[in-house]
Structures are given as structure tokens and as C-alpha cells.
Amino acid sequence: MEELIAAQNVKCDNPTSLETVSKQHEDRSLGRITEEMVLVETMPDGVLVADDDGRILRVNASLARMLGYSRQELEARKVEDLLPTRFNRDHAGHRARFSKRHGTRHMGMAQDLFALHKDGREIPVDIMLSHTHMAAGHRSIAVIRDASEMRQIQALLIDNEKRLRTIVEGIHEGICETNSVMEMTYVNNIFASRLGYDISEMVDHSIFDFMDAESASIVRSKLECRRNGNTEQYDLSWRRKDGRELWTIVSASPMFSRTGEFDGTVAILTDVTERKLAENYLRQAKEAAETAARSKSQFLANMSHEIRTPMNGIIGMTDLALETELTSEQRDYLQTVKISAESLLTIINEILDFSKIEAGHLVLDLVDFDLRDKTAETLKLLMPGAHEKGLTLFLEIATNVPQFMRGDPHRLRQIILNLMGNAIKFTPRGSVTLGVQPDPDSGDYVRLHFAVQDTGIGIAPDKQRVIFERFSQADNSTTRKFGGTGLGLAISAKLVEMMAGRIWVESEVGQGSTFHFTVRLEKSNAD
Ligand code: ADP
Helix, strand or coil, X not given: CHHHHHHHHHHHHCCCCHHHHHHHHHHHHHHHHHHHHHHHXXXXXXXXXXXXXXXXXXXXXXXXXXXXXXXXXXXXXEHHHHCCHHHHHHHHHHHHHHHHCCEEEEECCCCCEEEECCCCCEEEEEEEEEEEEECCEEEEEEEEEECHHHHHHHHHHHHHHHHHHHHHHHCCCEEEEEECCCEEEEECHHHHHXXXXXXXXXXXXXXXXXXXXXXXHHHHHHHHHHHCCCCEEEEEEEECCCCCXXXXXXXXXXXECCCCCEEEEEEEEEECHHHHHHHHHHHHXXXXXXXXXXXXXXXXXXXXXXXXXXXXXXXXXXXXXXXXXXXXXXXXXXXXXXXXXXXXXXXXXXXXXXXXXXXXXXXXXCEEXXXXXXXXXXXXXXXXHHHHHCCEEEXXXXXXXXXXXXXXXXXXXXXXXXXXXXXXXXXCCCEEEEEEEECCCCCCEEEEEEEEEXXXXXXXXXXXXXXXXXXXXXXHHXXXXXXXXXXXXXXXXXXXXXXXXXXXEEEECCCEEEEXXXXXXXXXXXX
């Protein structure tokens, strides 16, 4: 720039001095040529200029160094001398064809190129070749780069790729790679064949072409999570070519470009179709069984209710008839009718209760009550039966049990009646004791521990668990000897469970049994 300004100044100061101007132009041209020569000389790539016959006219220092020759040695040779012999035969033809075309091209795109070092070694090279017309004739100019390092890296990459491919192909799972817009860029044979397609029918297609709308929305919802760099696992259903469903567990990992942008997903797909079908089948079977159980319980509840009304009629009318004047024989008959009707009603009530609990219709009350009053009342009901058998009844309530609490006294009484009733039924002589203790660690609630202890026939160890199941009795002969439905304990167990407690028995055959149960009640404000 300064040179140019200087030249213009010269022109203005002395417009007639053309000689001076042209001299300065010449100097500038020479300067540029020198600069270009320096540029070529200091280039790390080798440079070679040859004529149409392949004679080497000029080389730079880098090429001489790369091939182990002196510059003079090279400038006395032909291009073909620098090629391994296997390329030599066709080279003159290639050169002649190329010199007819102008422009620049990158050689060796389809094959690896090599130059021959003076010591006979082959050096991998990349060559950019241009052809130009100069005053002295046609010239080919080659820029030659030592590609040894690049080829080593390429070879390493190819080896690595081969190794990864072997690993990937060795995984006996479906694999699928998608780009950032969910087009499939790779699927393995296992995945394609599981869906019934050829690989070529899947690659470049959108992943959404192989699933229904519901699965597509799952995939879309997961995409955001992956964009944030998270790997995830989820169940996904695909549509096979034949329309059937393929269920897979998808383990999807995100891929990112070198600049950190989301580049797609690679997913491993494990076929779980059989497991899913089995699960669906089981779920449907369970739902059907639950529906059947619910309708059975509903039916039982309805029936028991319908039977209870006429039974109450029978009992009420029998009571009224018993109040009239009767012969002792008639009184006897009616007493038997009354006792039979009452035990039938007990059975029906038990069935009704159990059905209600099974159908999920039983709701517990929440009222304030006095535990000592309620237990005393309950025991009074049992007195006549116990007295008849000559049994003593004891009630032992620990002094630190609160007087008032909140819960369902009616259902609590039902449990006590059942356990005490059984104790009396299965105890030929001795006593039955109801004990109540507060449970330690009651916290915000009142937790009570009840124990009904008898001196009766006891229960064999192998029966101690089954008796809490519905319709089960410790001994099949029990029904004939003692009566009963085998529902009482099952109902008690359910009620205890609803009161957040548990029930269990300790017993020894011939020595007696103790039935324990705990319940959780609310604290009362009346206390
Ligand atoms: P049920 O008494 O109507 O048969 P439960 O469910 O109340 O039905 O009792 C189931 C069975 O448990 C009884 O048939 C009996 O075999 C056994 N059982 C319950 N309580 C006692 C007890 N205190 N002593 C001995 N056996 C008992």
C-alpha cells in the first residue's frame, strides 16, 4: 500500500517521468514474485512442477525432504520415478489425459496414493493436482502432503469401527439409531426382523411409521428428557409389518455432536412381548375374578338381607306366641322354633357381614364410647351360656386403659362376642377371661391389646393359622359337635384389620387357647 501511494506521489510530482513509474512497477512485480517463492519454499506441503512429458522442472524444499532427495536430484527426474512400480505402468496415460483438462483436482479419492522415498519406502500421500498454461508451455503443478499420520488415524478409526460393529452385532438385542428428527439412521438385523422388515425398509424412515399414536406420544414425551442428556428405560409397543404388536424395553441414550447439540438417540430394544402378553392375560383374569367375587359377595349380601326380614318376623311372632296361653308341649315346640330361628339368624348375619366386608361395603362408625361399660354389657350377654356350662367368666381391664375412646363399639363388641362365644363353646370346664391392656407406644392413638383366654380343648398347631380363613374349622367333626359356620374368626380378622390391628392365637391341645387381638382407636375428647 505504501509503495502504491509512493508511486502515485511520484506520478503527481513529476507527470512526465514515465521511466521512473515503470521502474517502480517492475520492482513491485519482482517483490511479489520473491514473496510467492518464499511462500512456496516455506510451505510444509511438497510442491512439484512438471511438463507434459512428466519431466520434473521445479520442486520445493519440503518435497525434497519428504522423499529423501536433494532438490537437484529431483529436478533431473521424471514424475514416474517417484511412484511405486505398480502405479508406473498407467501413469503416463493418466498424465496425458489430465493435461488436456484444466483446473484442480484432488487425486486418490478412490484409492490410497503412495510416493516412493529415495530409500525405497512407500510414503502415503495426498495430492492436489492443477494444470496450467505458461509462456514456456503446459505445466502440471502438484501439491503433495505426507498422509502417513492421517492414514494411521484412519486405520485406527476403521479398526475401532470394526471392533464396535462386532460388539454391536454380538449383542442379541435389537438396536436402533435415530437422528435428531427421529428418522432411523441405523437398525440392526435383529430389530428389523423382529418387526418383519428388511433393514432397507426401515433406514431413513421416521420411527413413528412403526408405532401407533399412543406409543408415538410416549416417545415424544421422552425426547425432552434425552435432549437434557438423560438415559432412560421404558416399555414401548411397536407395530410389526403384519400388524401384530411387538413389546420392547427401550434403553435409550442420547448422542451429541462435537459442538454439544443433540444429534439423536441410540436405543437397545429387548423383546418382552411374551411377558407382556402373559401380564395382560393375568390382569384380565384377575379383573374377571375380582368382578366375579364382587358380584358373588353382592348376591350373598342381597340374599342374606332378604332372608333376615322374614327371620325377624318368625322370631318376633314366636315371642308373641310364647306370651299367650300354651300347653307345656306347645311352649316346648315354640321354644325350639325360637332357638333354631335365632341360630339361623346368627348364621345369616355372619354371612351378611362377611359378604359386606368382601364387597368393600362395610364402613366403621366413629363415635365416643366407654370401653368398661361396653365390655361389661357384652359379658352380660354371654353369662347365661357360660352359667349353663358351669364356667366362670372374668373381665380384667388394666387401670391405665382410658375410660373413653372413639371408634366403632358395635364392631368391637362383635369381635369380643365371637372370641368369647367360641371360648365358651370349646371349653367344657374351667373359666374364660377377657383381658384388656393398653399397647405401649400408642402415640396419638389409643392402641389396645385384648386377650381371650380359655381352659378348653385347645387347637392343634397346624390348624392355628387356617382357622382365620373363611369357612375353616380346626376339626371337621366340630361342625357336627359344636355347630358354627367357620366364618366368625374370618370376620373378626377382617374387622381387626380394618381397625389397624392384628389377630393371633396361642394354644395347646387339651390345655386351652388364648386369642389375642390389637386395635387402634382414636383418643376421645370426653376423657
Ligand atoms: P365357628 O366357630 O363358627 O366354626 P370360627 O371362625 O369362629 O367359626 O372358628 C373356626 C374354628 O376355630 C372353630 O370351628 C374351631 O375349630 C376353632 N376355634 C375357634 N375358637 C376356639 C377355641 N377357643 N378353642 C378351640 N377351638 C377354637
